[in-house]
Amino acid sequence: MFTRPRFLTSAAVAVVAAATLAGCASDDASATDPLEVTDPWVTTATPEDMMSAAFATLTNTTDADITIVAATSDVSPEIQLHEVVDGAMQEKDGGFVVPAGESLVLEPGGLHLMLIGLPEAVVAGDAVDFRLELADGGTVAFTATAKDFDGANEDYGDEG
Numbered sequence: 312m313f314t315r316p317r318f319l320t321s322a323a324v325a326v327v328a329a330a331t332l333a334g335c336a337s338d339d340a341s342a343t344d345p346l347e348v349t350d351p352w353v354t355t356a357t358p359e360d361m362m363s364a365a366f367a368t369l370t371n372t373t374d375a376d377i378t379i380v381a382a383t384s385d386v387s388p389e390i391q392l393h394e395v396v397d398g399a400m401q402e403k404d405g406g407f408v409v410p411a412g413e414s415l416v417l418e419p420g421g422l423h424l425m426l427i428g429l430p431e432a433v434v435a436g437d438a439v440d441f442r443l444e445l446a447d448g449g450t451v452a453f454t455a456t457a458k459d460f461d462g463a464n465e466d467y468g469d470e471g
C-alpha cells in the first residue's frame with residue numbers, strides 16, 4: 312500500500328522543485344548538475360531477496376573529477392557502492408570516481424549501487440528515486456525504472 316503513493320509524492324515534489332527552479336533561473340536547471348545520468352535502471356526484488364542493484368551511465372559535464380561517496384533512496388535503508396572483482400562484489404574503496412569530461416558506466420558484472428535490506432518488493436515498472444552524494448557536498452538525483460534481470464543471481468550468489 313505504501314509503495315506507490317510514496318513514489319508519486321516524490322515525483323510530485325520533484326516537479327514542483329523543477330518548476331520553482333525554472334521560475335528563478337533564466338538558464339536551464341540541468342546546467343547546474345555536474346553529472347548527467349543516462350539510462351538508469353534498477354533490478355526487481357522480492358521481499359525474500361531484500362536486495363537489488365541499480366545501474367546507469369554517469370557523465371561528468373565538468374572539467375574536474377567527481378567522486379561519488381554515497382547514495383540514498385527512499386526504498387532502501389542502506390545503499391553501498393560496489394565493484395565486482397574476480398566475480399565477487401565488494402565495496403569500492405574511495406567511492407566511484409568519474410573523470411573530468413568522461414563517463415562511468417554502472418553495469419551488471421561491474422560497478423553498481425547495491426540496495427540492501429529492502430523492506431518492500433520492487434516490481435517491474437516501478438520508478439525508484441535515487442540521490443548520489445558527491446565528495447564536494449553536492450547531490451545528484453535521478454529516477455531509475457525497475458526491470459527484471461535474470462543475471463542478477465550470479466552476481467549476488469558469492470556474498471557471504
Ligand SMILES: [Cu+2]
Nearest residue numbers: 393400423425
Ligand atoms: Cu553488490
